[in-house]
Amino acid sequence: MKIAILPGDGIGTEIIAEAVKVLKALDLTFEMETAPVGGAAYAAHGHPLPEATLELAKAADAVLFGAVGDFQYDKLERALRPEQAILGLRKELGLFANFRPAICYEELTHASSLKPELVAGLDILIIRELTGDIYFGQPRGRRTAVDGHFPGAEEAFDTMRYSRPEIERIAHVAFQAARKRGRKVLSVDKANVLETFQFWRDVVTEVHQAYPDVQLEHMYVDNAAMQLVKAPKNIDVLVTGNMFGDILSDEAAMLTGSIGMLPSASLNEKNQGLYEPSHGSAPDIAGKGIANPLATILSAAMMLRYSLGQPEAADRIERAVKKVLASGLRTVDIYSEGTKKVGTVEMGDAVVAAL
Amino acid sequence: MKIAILPGDGIGTEIIAEAVKVLKALDLTFEMETAPVGGAAYAAHGHPLPEATLELAKAADAVLFGAVGDFQYDKLERALRPEQAILGLRKELGLFANFRPAICYEELTHASSLKPELVAGLDILIIRELTGDIYFGQPRGRRTAVDGHFPGAEEAFDTMRYSRPEIERIAHVAFQAARKRGRKVLSVDKANVLETFQFWRDVVTEVHQAYPDVQLEHMYVDNAAMQLVKAPKNIDVLVTGNMFGDILSDEAAMLTGSIGMLPSASLNEKNQGLYEPSHGSAPDIAGKGIANPLATILSAAMMLRYSLGQPEAADRIERAVKKVLASGLRTVDIYSEGTKKVGTVEMGDAVVAAL
Numbered sequence: 129m130k131i132a133i134l135p136g137d138g139i140g141t142e143i144i145a146e147a148v149k150v151l152k153a154l155d156l157t158f159e160m161e162t163a164p165v166g167g168a169a170y171a172a173h174g175h176p177l178p179e180a181t182l183e184l185a186k187a188a189d190a191v192l193f194g195a196v197g198d199f200q201y202d203k204l205e206r207a208l209r210p211e212q213a214i215l216g217l218r219k220e221l222g223l224f225a226n227f228r229p230a231i232c233y234e235e236l237t238h239a240s241s242l243k244p245e246l247v248a249g250l251d252i253l254i255i256r257e258l259t260g261d262i263y264f265g266q267p268r269g270r271r272t273a274v275d276g277h278f279p280g281a282e283e284a285f286d287t288m289r290y291s292r293p294e295i296e297r298i299a300h301v302a303f304q305a306a307r308k309r310g311r312k313v314l315s316v317d318k319a320n321v322l323e324t325f326q327f328w329r330d331v332v333t334e335v336h337q338a339y340p341d342v343q344l345e346h347m348y349v350d351n352a353a354m355q356l357v358k359a360p361k362n363i364d365v366l367v368t369g370n371m372f373g374d375i376l377s378d379e380a381a382m383l384t385g386s387i388g389m390l391p392s393a394s395l396n397e398k399n400q401g402l403y404e405p406s407h408g409s410a411p412d413i414a415g416k417g418i419a420n421p422l423a424t425i426l427s428a429a430m431m432l433r434y435s436l437g438q439p440e441a442a443d444r445i446e447r448a449v450k451k452v453l454a455s456g457l458r459t460v461d462i463y464s465e466g467t468k469k470v471g472t473v474e475m476g477d478a479v480v481a482a483l
Numbered sequence: 484m485k486i487a488i489l490p491g492d493g494i495g496t497e498i499i500a501e502a503v504k505v506l507k508a509l510d511l512t513f514e515m516e517t518a519p520v521g522g523a524a525y526a527a528h529g530h531p532l533p534e535a536t537l538e539l540a541k542a543a544d545a546v547l548f549g550a551v552g553d554f555q556y557d558k559l560e561r562a563l564r565p566e567q568a569i570l571g572l573r574k575e576l577g578l579f580a581n582f583r584p585a586i587c588y589e590e591l592t593h594a595s596s597l598k599p600e601l602v603a604g605l606d607i608l609i610i611r612e613l614t615g616d617i618y619f620g621q622p623r624g625r626r627t628a629v630d631g632h633f634p635g636a637e638e639a640f641d642t643m644r645y646s647r648p649e650i651e652r653i654a655h656v657a658f659q660a661a662r663k664r665g666r667k668v669l670s671v672d673k674a675n676v677l678e679t680f681q682f683w684r685d686v687v688t689e690v691h692q693a694y695p696d697v698q699l700e701h702m703y704v705d706n707a708a709m710q711l712v713k714a715p716k717n718i719d720v721l722v723t724g725n726m727f728g729d730i731l732s733d734e735a736a737m738l739t740g741s742i743g744m745l746p747s748a749s750l751n752e753k754n755q756g757l758y759e760p761s762h763g764s765a766p767d768i769a770g771k772g773i774a775n776p777l778a779t780i781l782s783a784a785m786m787l788r789y790s791l792g793q794p795e796a797a798d799r800i801e802r803a804v805k806k807v808l809a810s811g812l813r814t815v816d817i818y819s820e821g822t823k824k825v826g827t828v829e830m831g832d833a834v835v836a837a838l
């Protein structure tokens with residue numbers, strides 16, 4: 129079992145260190161190798177995704193990823209900015225299926241912006257297609273407009289696209305995931321406006337034929353953005369394209385009030401995967417030892433389950449995290465009166481102790 | 484002052500009737516003419532936006548629009564579906580600037596999904612570009628993929644695009660609106676991934692030079708979807724493209740908890756405008772006399788202010804609506820214990836009485 133460890137920028141190094149500590153405390157042998165990515169890689173090697181890092185990721189069974197991005201790289205040209213590393217890894221490894229659970233832990237319900245009764249027990253699985261859509265569609269660029277409202281003016285453009293097999297494979301992933309949960313899939317599109325998403329709706333409906341035991345509902349993206357606020361607990365599995373998934377998965381994560389707790393997995397067809405916390409690199413608190421490592425530790429659990437065939441080890445980690453929460457330890461992002469505030473390292477140590 | 488009245492489908496007829504009642508109670512003379520639109524127009528004339536309806540709208544100073552859409556039209560081919568009427572009107576009248584306030588009325592704070600302290604006094608103005616972006620960009624359609632992940636497969640595609648003058652004019656609208664409010668503009672894009680929205684960011688930054696008294700912040704759309712949940716009161720004016728605006732304006736409207744109260748305006752360069760409630764046609768409650776007419780009545784107030792040069796009449800209506808709320812009358816969507824439940828017509832009558 130070979131794991132590529134890519135800490136990245138900001139709090140990345142700190143949170144990854146705790147996840148590695150937890151992995152090492154299991155009775156399993158892993159080969160772990162660390163490489164720079166994002167701004168840190170640009171600073172050291174002139175590129176956010178150096179060739180050696182990419183090769184390491186490709187050769188590994190799984191990638192454990194911290195976070196990328198820092199203020200000082202904001203002014204770089206797009207191709208050199210830290211987030212290109214994550215787009216590059218998704219593309220090069222073919223990580224088309226992104227799993228983003230939005231779970232509200234009982235002890236943290238009060239931290240949500242939403243009224244407690246709306247989020248208590250919330251458990252949504254968002255499945256976002258991750259290698260298609262307008263993220264990677266060609267052509268794109270700048271040119272002189274030949275038609276539209278202002279022919280002759282300078283314009284910029286991008287191409288949204290989805291092919292039938294791309295939609296089919298992510299639909300299968302969603303229906304299969306739903307079978308292990310509440311057997312309900314909500315497919316989110318904008319079929320009333322976009323050709324791409326009318327096609328999406330058509331193909332998802334076709335794939336659904338093979339899953340008569342799973343209930344399928346279609347919803348427009350604007351309505352989905354509302355239903356997430358109004359009645360999030362009605363949603364079981366939500367499947368959507370790359371662009372809409374970017375927006376809705378972040379909205380859903382924030383609804384839980386504890387984005388510092390949420391892991392994510394991005395898988396390819398061989399179950400090779402990249403695992404990372406749902407939150408970002410938080411450069412404003414980097415180096416202070418206060419970041420919450422639990423999303424990264426829970427990402428390591430997902431990695432054990434999905435890419436490394438170690439579901440029991442995954443369960444152990446998840447149980448340990450629950451125990452630690454129940455014992456009242458909290459990093460500052462999830463702290464509330466009556467609980468005990470701890471730093472990044474103490475939190476990691478507590479999970480190891482609870483294993 | 485010529486007003487085209489387009490009631491549309493579902494609750495459209497009921498809510499428009501109340502707004503017309505309120506307009507007639509003012510001491511002003513309007514020429515009002517009604518025409519079918521949406522499913523109702525398809526049923527009567529075979530098209531959701533018949534030529535006569537479009538001509539009426541073009542010849543009017545303003546369009547007062549109810550809502551379109553009903554279950555029975557869901558299976559029609561796209562070009563005949565009710566929502567094509569609204570897309571057609573936007574395009575034909577050049578209604579590029581969509582104003583969608585997300586306001587939380589003091590008496591209705593408790594109706595929000597969010598904790599009261601997060602929304603009390605909320606007053607966001609979302610300005611959505613409405614005639615460009617991926618909504619209208621060509622080419623679009625289905626074809627055989629020549630590249631991408633599955634060359635040779637069937638695919639569907641759309642084109643996202645914005646030209647410089649399109650971005651400039653909506654940016655000016657946003658900065659000017661901010662000058663009349665909190666002098667803060669949040670421009671939402673996805674410049675880290677999309678060429679179109681890197682260009683958007685560049686042009687908005689340029690236009691900002693002319694408004695040194697207004698503060699400009701840029702934010703990615705996924706982060707904006709989160710900040711709306713986390714700290715909506717930090718936002719004053721939010722400006723964005725057509726697609727992101729569709730999603731974020733609905734999310735923001737739902738956050739207030741009283742989408743039945745929220746008007747909208749869509750203007751062209753001559754201040755001709757289309758005014759409609761932010762909510763939809765709600766076919767499930769149509770004909771029951773329980774729909775909330777206040778969003779439509781408040782849309783009529785916006786119409787008086789923006790297209791008909793009658794700011795005092797607009798103020799009168801808005802004050803009347805506040806008085807009615809303060810008196811404790813509520814339609815079912817905003818009802819809570821201790822208030823008095825009324826129907827659509829009673830609510831309209833109450834506003835007229837309070838004028």
Ligand SMILES: CC(C)[C@H](C(=O)O)[C@@H](O)C(=O)O
Nearest residue numbers: 211212214215374675676705
């Ligand atoms: C950093 C950015 C390119 C990325 C995306 O838009 O996919 C991020 O927002 C995410 O969701 O992982």
Ligand SMILES: CC(C)[C@H](C(=O)O)[C@@H](O)C(=O)O
Nearest residue numbers: 320321350566567569570729
């Ligand atoms: C009906 C639909 C085409 C429309 C849109 O997407 O613009 C609606 O959602 C809106 O926001 O007015």
